[in-house]
Amino acid sequence: MAPATEPTIGSKLVAEFVGTFLLTFTVGCNVLAGNATWGGVSIACLLMVAVYSLGPISGACLNPAVSLALGISKAMGGSGLDWIQVGLYTSVQLGAGIAAAVSYALLYGQSFNLAPAEGFGWLNAGLCEMLYTFMLCFVVLNVAVAKKNLTESNQFFGLAIGLVIIAGAYGAGAVSGGCFNPAVAVGIDVSSVFLGFGWSVLYIVFEIFGAALAVLAFKMVRPEDFHEDKSPKTELVSEFLGTFMLVLTIGLNVLGKSKAGAFSIAAALTAMIYALGDVSGAHFNPAVTVAILQSGRCPELSPAKAGLYIAAQITGGLVAAGTYAFIYVGQSFPLGPVGNSTWGQVVVAELIFTFLLSFVVLSVAVSKQTKSSNMFGFLIGSCVTVGGFAVGGISGGSLNPAVSIGLAGVSILNGGVFLPALAYSAVEIVGGLIAAGVFKVTHEIDTTAEEKEKLVA
Incomplete structure (x- = not known):
């Protein structure tokens, strides 16, 4: 909720200094x-x-990149910060970082x-910094700036922003160190100048x-915030x-041998669901799309639209897999039973x-x-x-079939095989269909009398 009176610029700058100092x-x-x-x-919670x-x-930018994103957003006709405020925030943030x-x-x-x-090398680390700074700024814009989310019912904005750090720290952090913040980068560089600088x-x-x-x-996912019409491509x-972002986080965690891989991947999914849930429904998974379509509870999701969703998801998975392989200098990993596991165990686990x-x-x-209006992404x-x-x-x-296809698809470059992706995807789709069937039984109360008559007919 906005305060009764607008804080002074002095209050804002002190807030930015304190927050950036504590973060760094x-x-x-x-x-x-x-x-x-x-x-x-720990860093994400801070x-x-x-x-x-x-x-x-x-506004708790606490990051010159976030301040810049807000400045660009306003310059393009959306909500954000004016350039004078961007300059003041950035100066204070950099000073706090040092x-x-x-x-x-x-x-x-x-x-x-x-x-x-x-x-x-520099390009590998630079891509990690770019991609997860992108994710951080993108989530901030969607959960804290987008007009649809500027309501008192939005209690998830801070959680979503913090979870981006968990997503990036364990995967990308193994490559670049995981700054995603110019104030943090400058502070680290200055404090270690005797070890090298630049x-x-x-x-x-x-x-x-x-x-x-x-x-x-x-702007592409929320053209209405920039006084433009929404198109079918938006979703x-x-x-x-x-x-x-989900598949990229998976790949970087696996290749980086992360100690918190599942949690990092879950954080990426949660943050992006909160960012885009009111845009496309944030399925990010063909099995979920099939389950929602089969449930009949989402009239706006037609079979044709579901097919387009699945195509976009699979494309995202393949591009992400190629990206993490590039970052890791051509490395990838196969899809299939882990260790001494059997295909029978895989089927049960994935299903x-x-x-x-x-x-x-x-x-x-x-x-x-x-x-749940606020807990849905976390759950x-x-x-x-x-x-x-x-x-x-x-x-x-x-x-997730998009994950399975992405992982197996890029592994072909290193002698892997694609067939396991088809097996995984089939099992995962069946899991989604079973979920839709069980949901219809457990949540029968959702169905109105009119809808029940149509189903009987």
Whole structure:
């Protein structure tokens, strides 16, 4: 809810300094403490609480890339910040980042250098910074700036923004370190100047590019915010982007041997669902699209439209798989039973947990009786946390034909085979169909008397 009176520019700048300082300080402390498993969660939680605490004061940008995205958005005719405010915010954020980095270096008596991880070059790291800065700015624009979400009922904005850090920290972080913020990059570089200086300049260039791309994508999925008419392509772009970020996060976590892979992937799904749920429904999964179509509870989803959704999802999955393979210098991984698992175990694992995912989508985002206005994204994403940890060691926990096709498709470049993708996809689609059938029984109360008469007829 907006405050009764507009905060002064002084209040806003102090808020931006405090939030950016705490964010950068938390980043440094986690790195120096060696928190490989929980560091990303710690940083994400700091960003989340700062956004909720300071959002009503300054908007809680806490990141020059976010400030820039808001400036570009307003310049293009949408909502955002004027350029003077962008300049003031950016100056304060950069100063806070440097102050925080010097502080954590003094606290620990050491610092760490900013540079791509061993085995990666400037382009690999730059792409990671660009893509997840894009994701961060894109989610901010959709959950905190889009006109549809500027309501008192929107309580998920801070959660969605914080979850982007979990999505990026564990996958992209293994390549670039995972800044996604020029203030963090500059702070790290300055505090470790005795180890070398200069990588922050390259990181910032890619982060700025990511912010600009986010605004362009935001305009594509929400043309009405820029006084333009919505087109049928809007929903397809939404499905492509959501699936792309999901599959990219999967690939980077697997190749980076992440210690929190399932949670990171779930965070990516949750954040993109909150960002695009009111645009396309945020299916990002052909099995979910089939389940929703079969349920009959979404009249606007025709068979033809469902087919277009599935095409956009599969395309997003394939492009994302090619992207993570490029970032990892041609590396990929096969789709199939993990370790000593059998195909029988794979079928059971994928069937049950794709059923879970599809059934929860129907229950919390489609059902008239049980859908949750604020928790829907977190609940759907949590299914990936459940399935990823529960059966990741059996089937890999794909639970999504777009994921299966993307992973298997790019593995062909390294001698892999595509056939497993067809088997996985068939099982996953069946899981979605079973979910629709069970949903019709458990949620029969959703069906009106008129609808029941039509079904009988």
